[in-house]
Amino acid sequence: MTEATRRERLRAETEREIRQAARALLVESGRDAVTLRAIARKLGITAPALYRYYDSHDALLRQLCDDICADMAAALYANLAADTSGQVGCQVRAVCHAFRRWALAHPQEFALVFASPRDPIGADQFGSVFLQLAGQLIASNLVATHADDDVPEVLHEDLVRFQQVLVDAVSEHGVTIGDDVLNLGKIYHVVQSWVRLYGHVALEVFGRFPFAVSNPEPMFDSMLDQMLTDIGFEESEIS
Amino acid sequence: MTEATRRERLRAETEREIRQAARALLVESGRDAVTLRAIARKLGITAPALYRYYDSHDALLRQLCDDICADMAAALYANLAADTSGQVGCQVRAVCHAFRRWALAHPQEFALVFASPRDPIGADQFGSVFLQLAGQLIASNLVATHADDDVPEVLHEDLVRFQQVLVDAVSEHGVTIGDDVLNLGKIYHVVQSWVRLYGHVALEVFGRFPFAVSNPEPMFDSMLDQMLTDIGFEESEIS
DNA sequence: GAACTCTTGTAAACACCGTTCGCTGAAACC
């Protein structure tokens, strides 16, 4: 089983400790505290030693982003699996609630991953859970309330591309869906749902609501209701 | 007119240059480049001299946030004033478009002001334009399509507080509105609109849409249409 | 005008940061 040599095992272990230390610093004291020297101090080594594992401070931060995405995806998948209702509406609710809870519990991580003017983030890991769920949602929602006519002509090209991304994401998990249930109208509403979900969570995490919301959870629930209704679910299906 | 002494004028001038240099550094090279020494270098002075004007690097960044908010508010007001249609729907569109354009043109400023896990930001300046416009929108939208029953009971307390904030914001500009046209249902939809507006703009600025959107503007326009419809406007009124 | 205070700048220093370089010592390999 352990084909790795002793050296390789030690290296992997150190690398793991580096990531763990970096993560702890981010959580405890924010992005600016994730310092090569601070990480090294936690491991009992010196800063230059870290260059045996990462090319630069920036590369280490990038790795940290990937780890965060992976962890969040795992948390979302866990919450998805914990829902045994079998109803897609409940699954969507479970994942959206999990996303909000995760963001509120990990504001520094959320800010780093979702609100940094960075190039291309390692969002592949986190995106897959959203994509898979969105695909399932659409696939099992047979009520075709949204015709393609509803979406502006200019958006068709982009939405078709997203349609392909969705189909691929779902098929990776063994589910195949036809083009008829995955029309552009529904895809458009999925994107709009992502806008609202992200908007609410980011506003709440960053405290940028136009007034002090003492208990934002009911507002979130209310928004979810509206989202599910807009996307084609009837109230009776989601309760 | 110039009651300020010569010393006070010089100090104000230096302070202005400091803000200007800090802003330029932020725009050109990002948050991490806004350094006391870099600012001092631009002014031809030394870093410790800046402590005669600001208590710390953090205080200077806070001032920078306020400046950004003020500038953005000015830009939004300018775009609001440029709309001579007299129709609130057009005014809302003008301001929302201006907000998106400003955010896309100033990503670093947007990230600093709208997406930093900071305490209480100096959002008063920027918020007023939104609040005023939201108040006007509601005041002139006489179709009471949203009853208070639509919003969850738990939200009433917070929405009532926001209602008061709106009334105050509008009355500061000389307009008074009755409680009847500013019911909780409408206020709720205003908050939801802010969620969607912020969500779209932040996703676009940070590049976090689930797929590459080649031309996001039509999607933004489409969302605005939906927002205005949701909030109670008829299509005929907004064209 | 001289003496005094207040203000604004400086230079030096401290601790910290990312990064590079040459070196060591031990593990791995042949």
Added chain:
DNA sequence: GGTTTCAGCGAACGGTGTTTACAAGAGTTC
């Protein structure tokens, strides 16, 4: 056993925020 590989070290460079002591000018008071 000899050689290679490699993780870690220490020193160093230039950068950072911040504090301190000090100088020089402006403004004020007598």
